[in-house]
Amino acid sequence: RSLDYFVDEYGDDGCCDEGPGYYRVAGLCLFNAIEVLNEVMDNAFIHLYKHEKIRNMASYILNVHVHDQYYFNFADASHILERAGVREFLFAKRTENENMMRYAAIDHKLASTRLQPKEYNLFHRLQSIFHEEEIAAYDTSKPPVKSDVWYESVGIMIARDDKFCLAVKAGGNGDSHNHNDTGSIILYRNNQPMIIDVGVETYSRKTFSSQRYEIWTMQSCYHNVLTFGDAVQLPGAEYKAEVKDISLTEQNASITMELAGAYPQGALQSYLRKVEFIKGDQIHIKDTFAPWIEGTYLTLMTAGKPEWKDGVLTIEGSGQISFTTPGRAEIEEIIITDEKLKKEWGDKLYRTRFYPE
Secondary structure, three states: OHHHHHHHOOOOOOOOOOOHHHHHHOHHHHHHHHHHHHHHOOOOOHHHHHOHHHHHHHHHHHHOEEEOOEEOOOOOOOOEOOOOOHHHHHHHHHOOOHHHHHHHHHHHHHOOOOOOOOOOOHHHHHHHHHHHHHHHHOOOOOOOOOOOEEEOOOOEEEEEOOOEEEEEEOOEEOOOOOOOOOOOEEEEEOOEEEEOOOOOOOOOOHHHOOOHHHOHHHOHHHOOOEEEOOEOOOOEEEEEOEEEEEEEOOOEEEEEEEOHHHOOOOOOOEEEEEEEEEOOOEEEEEEEEEOOOOOOEEEEEEOOOEEEEOOEEEEOOOEEEEOOOOEEEEEEEEEOOOHHHHHHHOOEEEEEEEEEO
16 A cells, blocks of 8 residues: 555656656655565566556656766755666566666776665665676676656656756755755766756755755755746745746757746746757746846856856866856856765855846
């Protein structure tokens, strides 16, 4: 019954609204529970691996994978994860997903501790030992193919070309381990983070208290969206985007969303964001809002140091962002003191605030 409750919480598309960092204690935990049931009940549950939702829950981790140990990390998830391994491989095998099997086998071969000597879960350790020969021998001569995807249940669009990997969140602020980040984007260029989601600091009592949204990493003004004077996004499932249009083709990916509903009631008449990814060329973002509110600014979070000149933001080690609207930019250096974020990002991050004129 508990597994039924868990599966019912997911949409048919299998998206984990907690982000990729929770996949191993969510989708993979479900997988091993099914495996145990099959062992003790003569494969009575083997048919589950044919169900579309279960298959989609398995492939989620491949779809949010960018490159190496980088992942798209909305909510409390980190952008860097430990290597995939035997459990991902076996879930992919059960659901007949060869692309995911290659992804897991490639990542596993790069792991420094393939047999998980420090893993406290004995079941996982034995699983790794008994299947090591199979995953080590798997053909990894071709890279896995990763498709563009629209996760309607959570409102996440992912699209790629040879240079860029883009993720857009068009859901709401009621996710598990939620951040107020409706409408935000994450962008990788040449497999390196360009526009980022910071993630979350080390968990504390405050993280799961009524003071959660006093933590800077949870606030929309530290995500890649607009802030309207003092009006920032609010938490709760009722604060959400309305998707006006979504399109995924081989040449283009685009999404248009109304974001006013993610902000305090009455603060905005409209905040329309259109993200258009013209593959092999450029990514164009257009924000249209009303009314005009003094002190409105766009946040862009980066790991590379930004430099502003003549309407162009150059991000060290990443590339350039051109602004077609006149305005000024203020660049803030954020010194990282939290040990978890330090390990993931280093000593500092940057927030650029663009004030349109």
